[in-house]
Amino acid sequence: MRAARIGFLLLPLTMFLVGCNVFGAMVYYLSPRQMRDAEFELARGRVAMVIECARPEEDNPVFARALAEEVNALFTQHKVPTRIIPFRELAALRRANPNYPSWSIQRIGRELGAEQVLYARLDTLRFRETPDHPILSPYAAMRLKVIGTNELKNQARLWPDDAHGREVTCSRPPVEAVDYEVSDAEAAKLGRDAAQIVARLFFRWDEEEMPQRER
Numbered sequence: 001m002r003a004a005r006i007g008f009l010l011l012p013l014t015m016f017l018v019g020c021n022v023f024g025a026m027v028y029y030l031s032p033r034q035m036r037d038a039e040f041e042l043a044r045g046r047v048a049m050v051i052e053c054a055r056p057e058e059d060n061p062v063f064a065r066a067l068a069e070e071v072n073a074l075f076t077q078h079k080v081p082t083r084i085i086p087f088r089e090l091a092a093l094r095r096a097n098p099n100y101p102s103w104s105i106q107r108i109g110r111e112l113g114a115e116q117v118l119y120a121r122l123d124t125l126r127f128r129e130t131p132d133h134p135i136l137s138p139y140a141a142m143r144l145k146v147i148g149t150n151e152l153k154n155q156a157r158l159w160p161d162d163a164h165g166r167e168v169t170c171s172r173p174p175v176e177a178v179d180y181e182v183s184d185a186e187a188a189k190l191g192r193d194a195a196q197i198v199a200r201l202f203f204r205w206d207e208e209e210m211p212q213r214e215r
Contacts, residue, residue, distance in 0.1 A: 034207040039166070040146055040159040042082040042202050048114035049084045050105060051122065058125040061091075062184050063140070066191025067120070067198070074199035082202070085112050106156055109149035116158065117147040120198070121165060127183065127190075136183065138172040138190040144198065166201065170194040 049071060051064040065087045072084035093111055094100045100108075109117040124141040143165030146158045160166045170193050177183050 035204055036200075036207055038203050039201045042080070042118065042146065043115045044081040045083060046085050046112070046114050047082050048090065048109045048112045048117045049087075049120065050090065050108055050117050051120045053122045053125055058122065060125055060127075060187050062187040063125060063191040066188040067195050070192040070195030071118075071199045074195060075203070078199075078203045078205070080203045084118070085114060104153075105147045106149050106151075106153070109147065114149055117149060119145045119147055119165075121145075127186065128177070134177060135174050136177045136186050137174045138186050139170070140190055140194050141167070141169045142194070143167055144201070168194065168197050168201075170197055 049068045051067060053059045068084055068087045074080075075082050075084065089112060090108075093108070097103075103111075105117050105119050109115075120142045121144075122140060122142045124139065126139045127136050129135075129137060144167075145160070145165045147156050148158050149156075151158070157163070170190060172186065172190050172193060175182065175186060177186075
């Protein structure tokens with residue numbers, strides 16, 4: 001009898017808690033999406049993506065290609081009317097011109113027929129703590145700028161306001177490097193992970209859809 005009375009008294013509380021859970025779920029699903037606007041809108045059409053390392057010994061074409069191609073893929077997915085010039089065109093331009101290292105970012109963009117250049121300066125691109133370390137700890141730190149190819153030199157930087165550029169960092173979990181294939185695979189994964197962060201600076205996105213790390 002006493003147990004029945006307790007159950008009877010707890011019933012309203014149970015119904016109240018269930019109601020709260022249902023109400024909470026309804027609020028969650030009916031609440032407006034938290035959208036974040038693009039920090040800058042790139043030009044329509046062809047835009048060059050130039051990726052340079054502060055330290056020549058850290059240059060990694062696998063990372064650079066993956067970064068540029070994934071940024072372009074994400075622009076296509078999110079219907080951004082910008083097309084990153086294929087990485088192979090930039091590589092061919094670099095091979096065909098021995099004096100390429102002395103060119104300005106504006107000239108590189110003009111040679112590729114781009115109205116703008118998305119310039120990524122890699123302050124750090126590290127895969128190992130030391131050259132002979134058996135564990136890979138992929139990490140990239142870069143500063144981004146958008147350069148107009150046809151503006152006056154002192155007005156070429158279109159974004160950001162900070163002359164040092166927009167900082168972006170990306171890292172991946174440590175993994176044992178058993179051979180060069182693993183190293184190249186991790187370089188490509190780091191490039192695609194970084195692209196998730198870079199691309200979102202240039203289109204509107206839902207804050208609940210956070211960048212996904214590649215497995």
